Amino acid sequence: MISCLGLMSHETSRLGLTDGQLVGTVAIILKVCGGELENFAISHSTARRQREIVNSKVAVDIMIKWVKLVKEMGLKIILHYDGKLVEELQRNKVKRLKFDRLSVIVRIPEIDGPESEQLLGIPEIKNGKGITQTKAIFELLDHYGIRDNVVGLCQDTTSANVGNKQGVTVCSGKECDKLLLRIDCRRHVTELFIKHFASAVSGRETTAPGDTMFKKYRSKFDLIRDRINYDALNTFEWPQEDSFMYRKAMEVLTLVTRMLETNTFTRGDYKELAALVYIYLSGNTEIRGQRFQFSLPHNISHARFMQRALNYITLELLDNQADYMNYTLAERREVKLLAEFSALFYAPMFLQSSLAAEAPYLDIKNIRDMRQLVRV
Numbered sequence: 275m276i277s278c279l280g281l282m283s284h285e286t287s288r289l290g291l292t293d294g295q296l297v298g299t300v301a302i303i304l305k306v307c308g309g310e311l312e313n314f315a316i317s318h319s320t321a322r323r324q325r326e327i328v329n330s331k332v333a334v335d336i337m338i339k340w341v342k343l344v345k346e347m348g349l350k351i352i353l354h355y356d357g358k359l360v361e362e363l364q365r366n367k368v369k370r371l372k373f374d375r376l377s378v379i380v381r382i383p384e385i386d387g388p389e390s391e392q393l394l395g396i397p398e399i400k401n402g403k404g405i406t407q408t409k410a411i412f413e414l415l416d417h418y419g420i421r422d423n424v425v426g427l428c429q430d431t432t433s434a435n436v437g438n439k440q441g442v443t444v445c446s447g448k449e450c451d452k453l454l455l456r457i458d459c460r461r462h463v464t465e466l467f468i469k470h471f472a473s474a475v476s477g478r479e480t481t482a483p484g485d486t487m488f489k490k491y492r493s494k495f496d497l498i499r500d501r502i503n504y505d506a507l508n509t510f511e512w513p514q515e516d517s518f519m520y521r522k523a524m525e526v527l528t529l530v531t532r533m534l535e536t537n538t539f540t541r542g543d544y545k546e547l548a549a550l551v552y553i554y555l556s557g558n559t560e561i562r563g564q565r566f567q568f569s570l571p572h573n574i575s576h577a578r579f580m581q582r583a584l585n586y587i588t589l590e591l592l593d594n595q596a597d598y599m600n601y602t603l604a605e606r607r608e609v610k611l612l613a614e615f616s617a618l619f620y621a622p623m624f625l626q627s628s629l630a631a632e633a634p635y636l637d638i639k640n641i642r643d644m645r646q647l648v649r650v
Contacts, residue, residue, distance in 0.1 A: 293321045340392050341418050344382070350425040352457065354379040355411060355442070357402045357434070374399045376410050380420075381428075394418070404434045408445035426455025431462040460627040467640065468579050468620050475611050477604075485574050487605055488585045492571035494598045501595075502568065508593040509557045510617065518646050519618070526622050527555045533625065534561055543572075547580060548625060550587040551617045568592075580624060583616035590614075619643060 300321075344351065357376045378394040394414045399406050415421040427443055429435040435442045436458065443456050513519045530548045539545040546569060549561055559566045568588060572581055589596065590613035601609065623640055626632070 293325070296321045296325070337392070337418075340389060341420065343389060344420055344423055349382050349384050349423060351380045351382055351420065351423045352426040352428055352455070353411065353424060353446075354381060354428045355407065356430065357399065357407055359402075374402055376407055378411055378414055402434050404437060404441045404445055407434065407442050408449060411442070411446065412449050421450070424450060424454065426457055428457040428459070430459045431466055460630060460633055461624065464620075464623045464627045465579050467623065471615060472579060472582065472612060475615070476608050485582075485585075487589075487599070487609075488571075488574050488582075490599060491585065491589060491596065492574070495571050497598055498592070498596055499568075502592070503595065504559045504566065506594065507553065507557070507559070507591045509553070509591065510555050510614070518650060522618050522643065523555055526551065526618055529622055529625070530555075537562070543580065543584065544625065547584055547587075547621055550584065550591070551621045554587055554591060554613070554617050579620065582612070583620050583624075586613040586616050619647070 343349070355376060355378045357374060359372055360375050361370050361372050375396050376399050377396045380392050380394055382390045397410045397414065399410050412421060415424065424446075427446055429442065433441065436456070438444060443454070447454050510523065512523065530552045533539070533548050534545075534552060537545070539548070549566060552561065553559055553566055571588075572584060574581070586609055589599070589609045593609070599605075619640075623636070626636060629636070
C-alpha cells in the first residue's frame with residue numbers, strides 16, 4: 275500500500291487530488307487487481323506522509339536542475355516578493371500561531387516555459403521591516419549561489435518595500451553594490467494615485483480603520499435585499515455631448531462593455547467593478563443575457579481603494595432604496611462624487627493597470643484627465 279501511494283503521489287499532486295482522493299484511487303486499483311482491502315492499511319495520514327516524502331524529492335531535483343540552468347547560461351533574474359502575517363496550525367498542537375513569512379519567487383524574462391519561474395522559498399522572518407526582508411531574500415540567493423544574477427525587484431508600494439532609506443529596494447541595491455531595476459506593482463501604483471483625491475473628498479485618510487457608512491450598509495443589507503427594484507436604480511447623469519465628462523463617460527462605457535463581453539477577468543471582484551460601472555453608466559441591468567443582482571456586501575477593507583469603489587458605486591445606485599442609510603448632506607455629497615470618480619476615473623485606471631507595456635501611455639493619459647477634471 276505504501277509503495278503504491280508513493281508511486282502515485284507525484285502525479286496525483288500535480289492533478290490537484292486531495293489525500294482522500296489519493297487513498298480512494300489506490301483502493302480502487304487494489305480492488306480491481308484482486309486485492310483484499312482488509313489486508314492493507316489505508317490511511318489519510320499515511321498518504322500525506324508519502325506525499326511529503328515524494329514531493330520533497332521531486333522539488334529538490336527540480337531546484338537543482340533550475341539552478342544549474344541559471345548558472346550555466348548566466349541568466350538574469352527578477353525577484354518577486356511579498357510578506358504576510360500567516361496563521362499556522364503546528365503539527366501535534368491545537369493552538370494556532372501567527373508568523374511573519376516572506377514569499378520569494380524568481381522570474382527569468384530571457385526564457386519561456388516552466389523554467390522561467392521558480393519559487394525560492396517562504397522563510398519565516400522576525401518582522402516585516404525592509405532590512406529583515408532583504409536579509410531573508412539574500413540568504414536564499416546565497417544558498418543557491420545566484421546572487422550575481424539578480425537585476426531587478428518587483429513589489430507592491432509599501433514603505434517597507436520601497437522606502438527611500440530602509441526599503442527592500444534600497445537595501446538590496448546596497449547588498450548587491452549595484453543599481454537594480456525597481457518594478458512596482460502597477461495596481462498598487464494606481465491605488466496611490468487615487469488616494470489623495472479620495473482623502474480630499476471624504477475628509478479622512480483612506481487607510482483609516484473601519485468606515486461607519488459602509489458598515490451600516492453591510493449590517494442592514496438584508497432589510498432591502500429582497501425588495502430592490504432594479505428598474506429604479508440611481509444611475510449616472512449624462513452631461514452635454516460636447517463636454518469632457520461626456521467623452522470620458524463614453525470612453526469608459528466602451529471599455530467596460532468590451533471587458534464584460536470578453537469576460538477575461540482574473541478575479542471576481544474585478545468583474546464586479548466592471549459590471550457596476552457598466553450599470554451605473556448605461557442603466558442596463560442585463561449583462562451577457564443575464565439579469566444583474568447585487569452581491570453580498572464586502573468586508574470593510576482599506577488594503578485597496580477598489581473595495582471603496584465597489585461600495586461607493588453600489589450606494590449611489592441604491593440611493594433611493596437604501597433608506598436606512600439616512601445620509602447627512604456631507605455623506606450624500608461624498609457618495610455622489612466618489613461614485614462618479616470611481617466609475618469614470620478609478621475603474622479604467624485599475625482595470626487596465628496590469629498592461630505594463632502600456633503603462634507610460636496610460637500614466638500620461640491619466641494625468642491629462644486629472645488636469646481636465648480640475649477645470650470642470
